[in-house]
Amino acid sequence: MTVGTLDTFPKLLMHHAQLRGARPAIREKDLGIWQTWTWKRFADEVRALACGLHADGLRRGGHVALVSDNRPRLYAAMCAIQCLGGIPVPLYQDAVAEEMVFPIQNAEITLAFAEDQEQVDKLLEILPRCPTLARIYYDDPRGLRQYQQPQLRSYDELLKAGSEALARNPGFVDAEIDQGSGSDVAGMFFTSGTTAAPKGVVHTHASLLGPARTAAEMERLGEADVILAYLPPAWIGQNIFSCAQAFVTGYCICCPEAPETLMNDMREIGPTYYFAPPRVLEALLTQVSIRMDDAAAPKRWLYRKFMGIANRVGGALLDGKPVGFLDRVAYAIGDLLVYGPLRNVLGMSRVRIGYTAGEAIGPDLFKFYRSIGINLKQLYGSTETAVFVCIQPDGEVRADTVGPAVKGVELRFSPQRELLIRSEGLFREYYKNPEATRAAKDAEGWFHTGDAGFFDAGGHVKIIDRVKDVGKLADGTLFAPKYLENKLKFFPYIKETVCFGHARDQVCAFINIDPDAIGNWAEKRNMPYSGYTDLASRDEVYDLVRECVERVNADLAAEPEIANSQIHRFLILHKELDADDGELTRTRKVRRGFIGEKYDALVSALYSGQTSVHVEAQVRYEDGRTGTFSADLKIRDAKTFAPGAATRAA
Amino acid sequence: MILSVENVSLAFGGVRALQDVSFDVGEHEIRAIIGPNGAGKSSMLNVLNGVYHPQKGTIRFKEKIFKDMDSHEAAALGIARTFQNIALFKGMSVLDNIMTGRNLKMRCNFLQQALWVGPAKREEMEHRRAVEEIIDFLEIQHIRRTPVGRLPYGLQKRVELGRALAAEPKMLLLDEPMAGMNLEEKQDMCRFVLDVNDEFGTTIVLIEHDMGVVMDISDRVVVLDYGRKIADGTPDQVRNDQKVIDAYLGVTH
Numbered sequence: 001m002t003v004g005t006l007d008t009f010p011k012l013l014m015h016h017a018q019l020r021g022a023r024p025a026i027r028e029k030d031l032g033i034w035q036t037w038t039w040k041r042f043a044d045e046v047r048a049l050a051c052g053l054h055a056d057g058l059r060r061g062g063h064v065a066l067v068s069d070n071r072p073r074l075y076a077a078m079c080a081i082q083c084l085g086g087i088p089v090p091l092y093q094d095a096v097a098e099e100m101v102f103p104i105q106n107a108e109i110t111l112a113f114a115e116d117q118e119q120v121d122k123l124l125e126i127l128p129r130c131p132t133l134a135r136i137y138y139d140d141p142r143g144l145r146q147y148q149q150p151q152l153r154s155y156d157e158l159l160k161a162g163s164e165a166l167a168r169n170p171g172f173v174d175a176e177i178d179q180g181s182g183s184d185v186a187g188m189f190f191t192s193g194t195t196a197a198p199k200g201v202v203h204t205h206a207s208l209l210g211p212a213r214t215a216a217e218m219e220r221l222g223e224a225d226v227i228l229a230y231l232p233p234a235w236i237g238q239n240i241f242s243c244a245q246a247f248v249t250g251y252c253i254c255c256p257e258a259p260e261t262l263m264n265d266m267r268e269i270g271p272t273y274y275f276a277p278p279r280v281l282e283a284l285l286t287q288v289s290i291r292m293d294d295a296a297a298p299k300r301w302l303y304r305k306f307m308g309i310a311n312r313v314g315g316a317l318l319d320g321k322p323v324g325f326l327d328r329v330a331y332a333i334g335d336l337l338v339y340g341p342l343r344n345v346l347g348m349s350r351v352r353i354g355y356t357a358g359e360a361i362g363p364d365l366f367k368f369y370r371s372i373g374i375n376l377k378q379l380y381g382s383t384e385t386a387v388f389v390c391i392q393p394d395g396e397v398r399a400d401t402v403g404p405a406v407k408g409v410e411l412r413f414s415p416q417r418e419l420l421i422r423s424e425g426l427f428r429e430y431y432k433n434p435e436a437t438r439a440a441k442d443a444e445g446w447f448h449t450g451d452a453g454f455f456d457a458g459g460h461v462k463i464i465d466r467v468k469d470v471g472k473l474a475d476g477t478l479f480a481p482k483y484l485e486n487k488l489k490f491f492p493y494i495k496e497t498v499c500f501g502h503a504r505d506q507v508c509a510f511i512n513i514d515p516d517a518i519g520n521w522a523e524k525r526n527m528p529y530s531g532y533t534d535l536a537s538r539d540e541v542y543d544l545v546r547e548c549v550e551r552v553n554a555d556l557a558a559e560p561e562i563a564n565s566q567i568h569r570f571l572i573l574h575k576e577l578d579a580d581d582g583e584l585t586r587t588r589k590v591r592r593g594f595i596g597e598k599y600d601a602l603v604s605a606l607y608s609g610q611t612s613v614h615v616e617a618q619v620r621y622e623d624g625r626t627g628t629f630s631a632d633l634k635i636r637d638a639k640t641f642a643p644g645a646a647t648r649a650a
Numbered sequence: 651m652i653l654s655v656e657n658v659s660l661a662f663g664g665v666r667a668l669q670d671v672s673f674d675v676g677e678h679e680i681r682a683i684i685g686p687n688g689a690g691k692s693s694m695l696n697v698l699n700g701v702y703h704p705q706k707g708t709i710r711f712k713e714k715i716f717k718d719m720d721s722h723e724a725a726a727l728g729i730a731r732t733f734q735n736i737a738l739f740k741g742m743s744v745l746d747n748i749m750t751g752r753n754l755k756m757r758c759n760f761l762q763q764a765l766w767v768g769p770a771k772r773e774e775m776e777h778r779r780a781v782e783e784i785i786d787f788l789e790i791q792h793i794r795r796t797p798v799g800r801l802p803y804g805l806q807k808r809v810e811l812g813r814a815l816a817a818e819p820k821m822l823l824l825d826e827p828m829a830g831m832n833l834e835e836k837q838d839m840c841r842f843v844l845d846v847n848d849e850f851g852t853t854i855v856l857i858e859h860d861m862g863v864v865m866d867i868s869d870r871v872v873v874l875d876y877g878r879k880i881a882d883g884t885p886d887q888v889r890n891d892q893k894v895i896d897a898y899l900g901v902t903h
Contacts (some may be wrong), residue, residue, distance in 0.1 A: 031782035032794065142787075143845055260792035625833065 004255070006204040007182030007416040010046070010083040012247040014177065017043035020223060020250055026072040029257035029265055033163045037072050039250070045073075045159070049080035052162025054172070056111065056265045060085030060179075063107040063188065067100070067123070068115035073155060074140050075243060077113045081204075082186060083177050084423040089188045089200070090234040092586050097122035102197055103132045103190050106432060111135045113155070117143040124149060188431060189236045189383050200431030201236070201383045211388040211425035212244035214407050218391065219353050221273060225251035226350075228271045230262055232586075233276035236383045237357075243276055244386075247449055266347030274351045277358040279429045279588060281376075282365055284346060286492045290520050306334035314339075314371030319395050339372040348374050350396040355379050355391075359589060360463065360482065362490035363399035370397065377526045378402045380461060382442065384447055386425035390461050401460035411461065412446075418467045419453055420446040469592060471502030477564045479507070481592065484565055487555065491548040496577050496584075498595050500603055501565060509570040510546055510599070510604040512577055518544070533629065536572045542636050547570060556641075563643035569606050573599075574615060602633065612637055652677045652853050653698070654815030660693055660877075667693040668704065669877045675821070680847055681862045684888075685874035686897055691857045692734065694874065695823050698855065699731050700724035710777075712820070723755055728820030732810045732827060734857075740799035744809050747798055747800060748784055751816025752777045778803060784812045787849070788842060795869045804835035815850070822846065824856040828863050836860065840867050861898075865889060873897065 006012050016025070028035055035047070043367035058064065064081045066088055068074040089107055091100055093115065096263050100122060103109070110132050114120045120138050127133060138144055139155045140182035168175065185203040190198040215221075221272040232378075242253045251273070256265040276284075313327045323331075343349045354369070354376040361378065369376040376392070380402035381387035392403030405411045409423040422445050429437040441447050452464040452470050463482040464470065475477050482500040484507065488497045495514035501507035515532050518541060522529055529535045529602070553566040577583040583595055596603060605613035616630040654674040660725070661665045670692045683691050696702045697709070709716035711727060715900040719727075740896050755777065756763075762770040764785045785791055790807050793801060798809055807827060814822055827843065828836045844853050844867055858864045864871060865885040873881040873888055875897040881888050888894055 030777060031786055033782075034793070143841075144850060146849055258789065258791045264792070 006083065006175070008180040008184065009079055009186060009209070009243070009247055010177040010180060013039070013043050013046060013079055013210075014174070016247070016250045023223060024252040025246070025250075026075060026253045026255065027269070028072050028255040029261070029268075032257075033643065034169070034254075034268070042076060042079075045076045046083060047474060048159055048162040048166050048624045049076055050083040050162065050176065051165040051169075052158040053080055053086070053111065054084055054176075055165055057162060058084050058086045060110060061185075062086045062111070063089050063108075063109045065089050065091055065100075065104060065112040066233070067093050067119040068113060068233065069093055069259070070140065070231075070233055070238070070242065071139065072255060073114070074113070074233060075253070077137075077155075078187075078243065080475065082180070083173055085176070085180055085184060087185050087188055088603065089190070090232075090239070091190065091291060092232050092234040094232070095122075095586065096580070097125040099198075099444070101126050101129055103200065104133060106200060106481075107188060108132045111137070112528070113137045113139070116140040120144060120147070120152065121553045124151075124360060126413065127151070135261055144583075156486065178452070180205070182209070185428070187239065189234065189239070191242070191383055199433055200437055202431050203236075203386060204428055206381045207425050207427060208240065208244045208386050209248060210399045210408070211386045211406070211423065212240055213248045215388045215391060216245050216249050218393070218406065219273075221245060221249045221251060221353075223250040223252075225249065225272045225352070226254060226269060227251065227273045227275075228254050228256065228262075228266055228269055228470075229332055230256055230259075230266075231275070231277075237275060237381075237387050240275070240387045242382055263347060267344070270350040272350045272352045274348065274354040276356055277588075278356055278365065279359075279363040281356060281361070281369060282489070284363060285368055286514065286517055288342070288346075289492055290517060293524075303338060306330075306338040309334050310339060310371035311367065314373060315367060315397075316576060318373060318375060319397065328562045335373065342372055343374060346374075351375065353369070353377070357381065357387075357402070360486045361399065362486055364490055366399040375593070380463065381425075382449060385421055385449075386426060386427070389421055389423065392460075396460070398460065401458075401462045403461065404459050405461070406449075414448075415452060416467060417452040417454060417470075419461065419463070421447050421448045421449060460560045472507040473501055473507070473564055476565065478562060479565055480562070483562065484509070484552070484556075484567065485590070488548065491551075494548060496590060497576075498590055498592055498608070499567065504607060507565050507570040508603070509567050510595070510602070511549075511570055511572045513541060513545065513572060516582070532576055533574050536574055537631065537634070539634075542572065542634060545570070546636055546638050552649045553638060553640050557643050566640040567638055568640060569635055569637050571602060571606065571613070571633050573602075574617065574633060606635060651876050652679075652712060652857075653902065654710045655698075655827070656703045656708045656710070657696075658694075658697060658709065660690075660697060661700055661702040662739055667876050668697070668874075671877070671879045672707075673872045673879065673882055675853060675855055676869075677851055678847070678851050679869045680843070680856070680867055682866055682868035682871045683855065683857050683874060684859075684861070684871060688876070689874040689897075690877040691874055692825060693826055693877075695855070696858055696899075699823055700725075701728050710781045721753075725817060728818075729823065730814040730817040730819035730821075731823035732807075732814050732825060734825040736803075736806050736810055738806060738810055738813070741797055743795050743797055744790060744801075745785070745794050748781045748812045748816050749777060751813035752780060754817060769889070780818075780861075781816060784815050787815075788843070807831065807839065808842065809836075811839075811846075815846065815852075818850075819852060820903060821853040821855065824854065824858075826857055826859060828858060828860055836863060843867060845855050858867060867898065 006015050016039040020148040022038050024036045025039040025042040026037045049564050064086055066074055081088045091103055112123055114123055114136055123136050124341050135153055136151050137153055137155050137158050141154055182205045184205055185202055186208050188200045192198050227241055231238045246253050254269045256262050309330045313323050313331055316323050351374055354374055357379045377392040379399050380390040388404040389409050391406050412420050414420055426447050450467050451463050451464050452467040453461055456462050465482045469481055471479045479501045484499045485497045488494050493514055494511055495510035499507055513536055518535055535541055549567050549570055557563050558565050577588055584590055602613055612632040612634050615633050618626055651674045656672050658671045659669050683694055685691050697704050703718050758770040758773050766858055830840050860870040871888045873887055873894050880893045881891040
């Protein structure tokens with residue numbers, strides 16, 4: 001491949017249209033049938049769109065917002081914008097209107113693509129505060145017939161106008177594409193803004209395509225690979241996996257029919273390349289466990305028996321390590337009876353490379369997927385680094401590291417254990433925020449990740465927590481809250497948890513139960529309940545959770561460094577932590593500081609030895625009404641274990 | 651006017667379900683029929699699609715007099731309906747249930763369909779496409795293959811609407827489409843009713859108990875009480891009509 005000249009997304013697209021014009025570029029399930037766009041069709045659509053956008057005033061350096069789920073038209077629009085030297089700014093499609101104000105004002109966005117009525121409504125709602133916004137293109141016209149706003153225009157109209165303009169001036173788009181270079185800005189991604197206002201992370205074509213290419217070469221990705229695009233397009237990872245790497249290698253991107261049909265679509269498509277954050281993998285495993293619990297006794301026995309074998313030798317087989325002949329035979333039988341069908345149900349029969357990242361993954365969870373023969377690996381990266389910083393190479397996969405640095409990435413740790421990075425994939429700047437850019441990227445070009453960790457003996461990077469979250473207990477021992485939370489969350493009954501302990505003499509925790517798993521558990525016991533809040537206050541549930549906490553404590557007691565972090569007291573929150581309430585980020589990470597402040601009264605109750613605490617809160621019921629919830633939350637003690645002399649709790 | 655009802659009276663023995671009721675329904679309108687329990691709303695709907703034959707009065711649908719018509723004839727004329735108590739085939743999938751709504755559009759004979767030869771195959775593909783469009787419209791892709799009996803109530807109602815839509819009706823009769831739903835399901839259903847009206851231009855006649863819903867989505871409202879029409883007009887007119895207030899809230903004589 002002549003890498004030198006193919007330095008932008010549009011150039012790559014035209015290259016594929018020529019080289020493999022008849023091969024599938026994007027598929028989408030529509031009206032129950034998978035519809036395919038070939039690379040040629042993709043390129044034609046992009047050319048026409050680009051002409052339309054040019055006629056509507058898009059010029060080099062102009063920003064265009066995109067609010068849509070993964071659709072072929074979204075990707076065509078993004079590339080059309082790039083053809084003209086414009087900058088696509090994908091926004092989270094599940095964000096509320098308020099959250100879109102800042103990006104649109106900040107980037108002075110004039111044009112926006114919206115998938116449907118829902119997104120159009122949001123944009124129209126904030127229109128008075130975003131006077132620069134001159135045009136909103138909508139894809140699905142349903143429900144929009146009566147809308148009179150002059151800003152609205154359908155995607156089809158844009159495409160039609162563009163095709164006509166293209167017919168008049170066929171060479172126009174290609175000439176525009178030739179003007180682009182790798183150092184042009186290719187996209188802007190807004191960070192979820194955990195603490196302050198979101199920041200627009202500016203990436204060039206080179207910084208997105210460079211790492212994408214390096215990783216694709218390392219994993220030998222090619223045109224025969226298939227990926228399912230199901231994560232929000234506003235997240236850089238989705239852009240890398242379903243845009244940058246597809247454009248580099250020419251593989252096929254598949255868009256699910258609807259978010260609810262994801263599992264089914266995945267089974268039909270059988271992706272070979274797969275990314276899932278740990279929480280998705282966890283949800284899948286929870287589903288499998290629930291369904292196995294419901295299965296007939298012989299099936300349960302079979303599953304238990306063979307999962308035992310897989311647990312013992314599955315990972316080693318995948319790593320190519322020596323395994324005894326009898327074990328190989330047993331695993332082969334298990335593959336026929338259990339692992340194969342299970343992979344098929346998960347839609348992972350053809351997965352050659354699976355990545356997980358975003359947060360630490362529970363070792364048992366990680367091992368489960370590897371033991372049934374799915375090559376799941378960890379990687380490390382962030383929006384600012386265009387994802388690929390560390391990848392675990394085949395044969396060196398471990399649950400507690402994120403792997404060594406990818407080719408071309410320099411890593412070091414600051415004295416505070418903060419990971420610093422220098423690579424071709426680094427972002428150019430935070431848009432219109434030189435101060436934040438200087439704070440994140442120092443004069444020598446090192447990016448400060450904010451993650452704390454160290455190199456292990458094998459040269460792999462090990463991340464323990466955010467630098468700012470790593471604390472110390474009152475007695476000076478290490479307190480890494482995320483580490484504890486992850487351990488707790490591995491239990492299917494626990495969905496989310498927040499641990500407190502910095503500068504305190506002991507660790508206490510908030511627990512969010514998993515309503516699916518506990519609901520199923522309650523049904524089996526003939527325990528009627530009305531909803532999450534009701535379940536969360538049951539004594540039986542408290543006992544169940546306490547058992548989980550005590551098992552974690554027993555584990556912790558065996559690890560001398562953190563034995564003091566055993567959880568002494570906990571309570572089950574009366575509501576699920578929710579991104580809409582600001583308790584989780586849009587990528588569903590807990591915002592510990594915010595939660596600590598919001599539920600200050602609950603935290604002090606945990607530490608004051610009370611056995612219950614009164615809570616009053618606004619709650620939104622499932623039918624949409626809001627009401628005031630007031631109740632006494634119970635607080636329970638959990639057994640702790642003497643360090644070293646750990647005996648496993650029952 | 652797509653439909654006009656003139657002086658219709660219906661009695662079951664001594665019980666006068668409808669007495670001298672007249673109203674009309676405009677093309678592309680959402681027309682509600684409301685009234686307290688036993689007011690004759692469902693009887694009116696059953697008259698409109700030929701289940702009951704009124705003793706007196708005339709019904710004109712698309713300028714055609716509607717005399718002693720059976721319900722299958724009404725369906726052939728372009729009148730589809732849903733039922734107060736869901737009437738779906740519980741053991742069949744969502745897809746198959748909606749496909750039954752295409753029944754009247756199928757032209758091939760039994761033998762052709764059984765052998766699945768040329769025209770039957772083409773026809774089935776056409777119908778499947780129409781059904782898939784409805785599935786897409788009602789956002790029920792994820793339950794396409796699920797037996798209807800396993801679905802929650804709100805979704806079953808949606809499937810029933812889908813089956814009625816499959817007949818591509820000119821006029822759609824909805825018998826308490828939001829009954830027994832929670833607020834969110836009601837909002838969804840309202841959105842679908844409005845979208846059907848907007849997207850396909852279907853005229854909609856609906857019976858509903860929930861006054862809030864009726865007032866929000868209807869263009870005009872007929873109010874029945876003890877089989878008589880007591881008011882007819884826009885939601886605002888009806889809401890402030892003293893007779894309606896009395897009928898709903900009771901009045902001391």
